[in-house]
Amino acid sequence: MDLDALVARRRLGWERLRVLSRQRHLDGAQADELLDGYQRVATDLSTVRSAAPDPSLVTHLSGLLAGARLRSAGTRTFSWDMVGRFFVEDFPAALYRLRWWWILTALANVVVGLALGVWLYHHPVVENTLLSSVEVQQLVQTDFESYYSEHAASSFATLVWINNAWVAAQCIVFGVLGLPVIYVLWQNISNVAVIGSLMHQHGRADVFWGMLSPHGLLELTAIFVAAGVGLRLFWSWVAPGPRTRLSSLAHEGRTAAGVSLGLVVVLLISGLIEAFVTPSPLPTWARVGIGVLALLLFLVYVFTLGRSAVRRGITGDVDESLEAHVAPTAG
Template structure:
């Protein structure tokens, strides 16, 4: 194909579509023309991608089509109904569809934590190589509990939320590489196992779990969800399952983005619990009950709401109307 000739032949249609997109108001006839030109230019884009893949022209047409698409569906996309639909359909569907990945990640990490803690408790020499007796005493008697009450509850909740959201985002963003996710998760659980073993050896095990579990159940679940989804993204190019690797990575990448956004809300809840419930004067059983309730509600959200969303046909991917334009081409 002669790219210059093709551009010259259709440039007036592209310019007309751009003019219509820029107008604040359109008449009925102009709206119909916008839809018709949108379909034509989508065909032009498909032809260029197939026969004359020029990067600059393809980028221009993709941008133009995105603007035109927004003119036709933008009001719906930006509505509060779309936000509600994200949390009642798209996010829970993504969690449910990828449940075996993050549940496997959760179970594997729980087992590793348990094994590490038991081993560390039985090998006190490791503790002595990491911390001096004075540092151990400071950790057991002051630092561990003081960590949760050192700052104002609101500021502490915000700090914890941002930090955990960042860890979850890293797990998702680096998921395509595989190994960094494993490294991030191991760092997380190694620190937990070391501190837990020290607290247990010095007869503060109940204190440790009483402060950790109220917020830690939901917080660690969210981190393991991010880890599992990140590993699924890595597997999407190892085993694309009937799709091209590009299509597989694109689909799982969009779903991973859905999960990452949703986890911001989940981690906000755990951050509020950590900032206001964990250091509160409530009895231990009450703080634990709040943590268990938050965890049960999360699993109900996934396995009730998420299952229903999947049965309705949702996958956690973005709406079909927002995906790239695809036009059937004759061979």
């Protein structure tokens, strides 16, 4: 195919599509012309890709199509239906599709955390290099328990929510690099292991588990979900499968962005539990029961709504109409 001849023959049509795409108001005839031009350019792009795939021309035509598609579709407005669909279909579908990534991440962290805690329990000299005896007594006897009640519940819930959302965001944002996620997880689980071993050594195991379990079960699960999604993001460009590396990364990146939005709500719930339930005068069994119930509801949410959505072909990615244009190619 003579690429120069095609460009010379179709240049005016491409320029006309660009002008229409940027025009604020279109009458009926212009709207029809926009759609007709879109179809023609899509055909041109398919021809170029299959016969003479010039990268600069492919990029130019793809940009024209993206602008025309946005202009013809218009701007999507917010609606509660969109929010409902996100939490009933898209978010649980993404969690279910990526379930093995965050489940294995959670199991690995639990195993490492318990192993480290047991080792520190039997080697207290290690912790003595981190804290003085006075600091240990202060932590064990007052600081750990008072941490949950020293601030007003509403402000404490906001503080916890922001902190946990930041940790989850780090896991997802830095997920594309892989190793930073492992570092964030190590910091999180090692802190829990150190405090847990100290509380056990000083006979305060009941306080430790009684204060950690109500909110920690859901909170840590949300962090593990974020880490698992982040690691999947890393793996998407390491082993992209049938997709190109860029396409695979874009697909998982869009899914990760949706998961991060959903986790904001999950972490808000765990923050409310930490602020209002963990330090409450309820008996320990009741507080722990609330934590277990919150985790079970989350798992039921994922494995019922999520599985159902995935079976209907929902992946957690954006609608096909919002994805980058893909034209058929030969070969």
